Amino acid sequence: xxxxxxxxxxxxxxxxxxxxxxxxxxxxxxxxxxxxxxxxxxxxxxxxxxxxxxxxxxxxxxxxxxxxxxxxxxxxxxxxxxxxxxxxxxxxxxxxxxxxxxxxxxxxxxxxxxxxxxxxxxxxxxxxxxxxxxxxxxxxxxxxxxxxxxxxxxxxxxxxxxxxxxxxxxxxxxxxxxxxxxxxxxxxxxxxxxxxxxxxxxxxxxxxxxxxxxxxxxxxxxxxxxxxxxxxxxxxxxxxxxxxxxxxxxxxxxxx
Numbered sequence: 001x002x003x004x005x006x007x008x009x010x011x012x013x014x015x016x017x018x019x020x021x022x023x024x025x026x027x028x029x030x031x032x033x034x035x036x037x038x039x040x041x042x043x044x045x046x047x048x049x050x051x052x053x054x055x056x057x058x059x060x061x062x063x064x065x066x067x068x069x070x071x072x073x074x075x076x077x078x079x080x081x082x083x084x085x086x087x088x089x090x091x092x093x094x095x096x097x098x099x100x101x102x103x104x105x106x107x108x109x110x111x112x113x114x115x116x117x118x119x120x121x122x123x124x125x126x127x128x129x130x131x132x133x134x135x136x137x138x139x140x141x142x143x144x145x146x147x148x149x150x151x152x153x154x155x156x157x158x159x160x161x162x163x164x165x166x167x168x169x170x171x172x173x174x175x176x177x178x179x180x181x182x183x184x185x186x187x188x189x190x191x192x193x194x195x196x197x198x199x200x201x202x203x204x205x206x207x208x209x210x211x212x213x214x215x216x217x218x219x220x221x222x223x224x225x226x227x228x229x230x231x232x233x234x235x236x237x238x239x240x241x242x243x244x245x246x247x248x249x250x251x252x253x254x255x256x
Contacts (some may be wrong), residue, residue, distance in 0.1 A: 004203070004251060023091050025152055026111050036144040042066055043066065044066075045062055047060070053158050058072065058073045061086070066088055067086040068087060068088055070083060070084070070085055070087070075100060077100075077227050079098075080102065081097065082097050083095065083098075084110075090112055090197055092111065092112075094108065095108045100255055103124055103126060109121045113136050116134055118131055118133050119131070119134060121238075121240075127150055129145065130143075139236060141196075143240070156242050157179040157180045157244070157245065159178075159188075159232050160174075160177075161177050161230070163176070167251070171218055171219035172218055173217045173252065174214055174215070174217075176214045177230060177232075179211045188205075188207060188233075189233070190203060190206065190230060192229045193245065194233075198231065217250065219252070219254055223253055225253075227248060227249045228251060228255075231244070231245050232246070252253050
């Protein structure tokens with residue numbers, strides 16, 4: 001009996017020493033891991049550089065692992081190409097693109113990571129080349145282009161149309177579309193400027209061939225709008241998109 005008693009006593013001592021009561025090395029490891037998980041990883045703070053074949057291509061400013069501050073990108077010869085400003089990971093203020101001589105080519109305003117405001121383009125001599133407006137990432141009709149001498153560009157082409165009336169024979173009226181100067185670099189849409197912006201998600205893009213498009217409106221027998229709105233997205237000689245609008249009155253009030 002004494003032998004059994006001493007054997008049980010030794011087992012109890014070993015268990016206490018080895019952590020059988022929940023306070024041994026295995027338990028300490030779990031607590032350490034749990035503590036590590038609860039400590040937030042603030043991430044990198046500072047300027048991080050990115051290279052391509054030993055050439056610096058980008059510098060990004062971080063705060064606690066998030067883009068915060070100025071980001072720069074470079075031409076392959078090391079000259080500045082772009083600058084963006086970030087606030088907590090979102091683009092804010094004005095982003096700028098540069099000519100290789102360091103002069104600003106384009107300035108684009110951002111708010112909450114979205115283009116918002118007047119975007120400007122510049123000639124190498126510093127004069128304004130173009131202005132266009134965005135509201136929450138969507139273009140508005142406001143648009144101006146300037147010649148190198150500062151003169152405002154005018155006389156953009158207009159939308160012209162003809163109507164083929166097959167209402168009585170086929171129940172269809174076709175509206176043919178093109179530009180007044182016969183230009184071919186154009187896209188036509190049916191729709192309006194909703195809330196003052198050009199929102200392509202609300203329009204129907206019309207098939208266009210050599211600058212010409214058409215829309216077929218069918219007789220419905222129920223009252224419809226007495227006009228159709230057409231928007232033309234015209235590619236200018238300055239490599240911008242000018243937005244033109246035309247309201248076309250229809251010969252019948254039940255076409256859709």
